[in-house]
Amino acid sequence: MIPSLPRSTVFKTGTWLYLSAFLIFLFLPLITVAVFAFNDAAYPAPPWHGFTWDWFLGNDAKNRVGLLADDELLNSILTSSIVASFVTLLSLSLGTLNAFLMERVNFKGKTLLATMILVPMVIPGVILGISILAFASNCAELLSQWFGWELEWLRPGLPLVVLGQFSYIAAISTLTIAARLKRFDRTLEEAALNLGASRIAVFVTILLPFLRPALLGAAAMSFLMSFENFNTTVMLVGSDAPLTIEMYGRMREGATPTINAVSVLLMLMSAVIALTLFRRDEPSNP
Amino acid sequence: MRKLTLTVLLIPPILWLGLLIVLPHVQLLALSLRERMEVGVYAYNLNQYKSFFTETVFLETFIRTAIMSALATALTLVIALPMAWIIVKIAKGRGASTLFVMCLLPFWISETIRTLGWMILLRESGVIPQFLVAIGVTAQPIELLYHDATIMMGLVYTSMLFMLVPLINAIETLDNSLIEAAYNLGANNAAIIRTIVLPHALPGITAGCIIVFMLCLGNYLTPTLLGGTHSQWFTEQIYNQFITRFNWEQGSALGFLLLLLSTLMIAIALRLSGQRFTDVMRRA
Numbered sequence: 001m002i003p004s005l006p007r008s009t010v011f012k013t014g015t016w017l018y019l020s021a022f023l024i025f026l027f028l029p030l031i032t033v034a035v036f037a038f039n040d041a042a043y044p045a046p047p048w049h050g051f052t053w054d055w056f057l058g059n060d061a062k063n064r065v066g067l068l069a070d071d072e073l074l075n076s077i078l079t080s081s082i083v084a085s086f087v088t089l090l091s092l093s094l095g096t097l098n099a100f101l102m103e104r105v106n107f108k109g110k111t112l113l114a115t116m117i118l119v120p121m122v123i124p125g126v127i128l129g130i131s132i133l134a135f136a137s138n139c140a141e142l143l144s145q146w147f148g149w150e151l152e153w154l155r156p157g158l159p160l161v162v163l164g165q166f167s168y169i170a171a172i173s174t175l176t177i178a179a180r181l182k183r184f185d186r187t188l189e190e191a192a193l194n195l196g197a198s199r200i201a202v203f204v205t206i207l208l209p210f211l212r213p214a215l216l217g218a219a220a221m222s223f224l225m226s227f228e229n230f231n232t233t234v235m236l237v238g239s240d241a242p243l244t245i246e247m248y249g250r251m252r253e254g255a256t257p258t259i260n261a262v263s264v265l266l267m268l269m270s271a272v273i274a275l276t277l278f279r280r281d282e283p284s285n286p
Numbered sequence: 287m288r289k290l291t292l293t294v295l296l297i298p299p300i301l302w303l304g305l306l307i308v309l310p311h312v313q314l315l316a317l318s319l320r321e322r323m324e325v326g327v328y329a330y331n332l333n334q335y336k337s338f339f340t341e342t343v344f345l346e347t348f349i350r351t352a353i354m355s356a357l358a359t360a361l362t363l364v365i366a367l368p369m370a371w372i373i374v375k376i377a378k379g380r381g382a383s384t385l386f387v388m389c390l391l392p393f394w395i396s397e398t399i400r401t402l403g404w405m406i407l408l409r410e411s412g413v414i415p416q417f418l419v420a421i422g423v424t425a426q427p428i429e430l431l432y433h434d435a436t437i438m439m440g441l442v443y444t445s446m447l448f449m450l451v452p453l454i455n456a457i458e459t460l461d462n463s464l465i466e467a468a469y470n471l472g473a474n475n476a477a478i479i480r481t482i483v484l485p486h487a488l489p490g491i492t493a494g495c496i497i498v499f500m501l502c503l504g505n506y507l508t509p510t511l512l513g514g515t516h517s518q519w520f521t522e523q524i525y526n527q528f529i530t531r532f533n534w535e536q537g538s539a540l541g542f543l544l545l546l547l548s549t550l551m552i553a554i555a556l557r558l559s560g561q562r563f564t565d566v567m568r569r570a
Binding site for chain 1: 397398417504545563
């Protein structure tokens, strides 16, 4: 069971077999996607026809639309990036505020708020999507009836996608930041105040550097979760499709390896974000 | 002054929860209780819920989704538990952290891409069927997509991390000397697992199961892509009512029933393991 107890050969072999099978299961689909981004064939399917950059660089001359020539796909990447930036900004600001309210202040109804903050995380994404869709449409209707305002952003489209994703990503970033804030040693703050530092100076020179890893982590997570969200987005999307929606549409129809190419790019992006975060975490988090 | 500051600071979270969570769900409930008689004229009744029971496709899909999600959750637990054990108790030092990062990495990559990978692997012209023909297991390439088992595998795959992390957190606090003591007193592996490991890991197991079950129940991407037109997933019914048929009243009722089921299962899991909601969520 554990190294300090005798383990039979069967147990050891079994452990290795299980470990290999598990890792193959985890990585096989990703490797497959990456490999077929470079296959010189019209569809991402075996056999291997040789290496090509066509699905990245291809253009009309080659009769293949590579990623760089695929305007729809490029636009959807841009759309996703814009949406994700807004969601990250909103989630990070609200998450920090929530964390301070939870960890540093006492007020009536705090337990209620602490519980409510967790609720968005246990509501299925599809339900979040339809409830926000229904509520926003109803608001748009009423505002138009009562005041004659026509608020386009309450109709399906990117602002609603941002709000829908923000509704639960804010909860996750709150937990990340609050967990770090909980471990803060308040005597540091008191010492600084005793030595004459202003509240703002304490915040900027002590608290913010302490929270930095959590803020960076929460930002990276918010950005990725927004970029990759499908279940909520699909209910709120208008005419501009974010990347996951665009890819989903193409996958249902049997797409060319161009979407493999965009996947490779995204994998690199995720890997870079993940690795920088882990590296940053190590020294401060033994 | 302090009171005023506090009030101002409380406005953003209250707006967030009120406008994006509470009121939308109240609206959803209200929508589900009305019926469109003619343009602009609505009656309030339980007809949308009645049709859930009379139109067999709704009820069947609902039950099917619930059972398959529960099965996927159980399967994920069984597969994740040994891995969590290896990471915490068997691998050492750098090996353990490398292994953990390796388990984490695929989940930094979007579900869409991972599903694309499975589609390329499993479809009739895909990698695995062609491989099976090449090594002589099957004479013709077989279609591995669009089966219930495929959906199940996809759900287990996307859920793995959400089970692994709470399990690792739970097992980390288990003291090795307890296991050594049990061993010295003559307990075999099965007894150690049953009387020490599982009771100790129970909070982690509950947290993982709650999250995975909820994710499976609410998943739309994996069942529709891996299950094709016959996936019959309940979220697909909700999507059809809302987006395709534009029947928001019916869609709201279905959405509310899904929410009810998910909440009920969470409550049951908490009751069975004797834990509190806030503790479980923090653990996850």
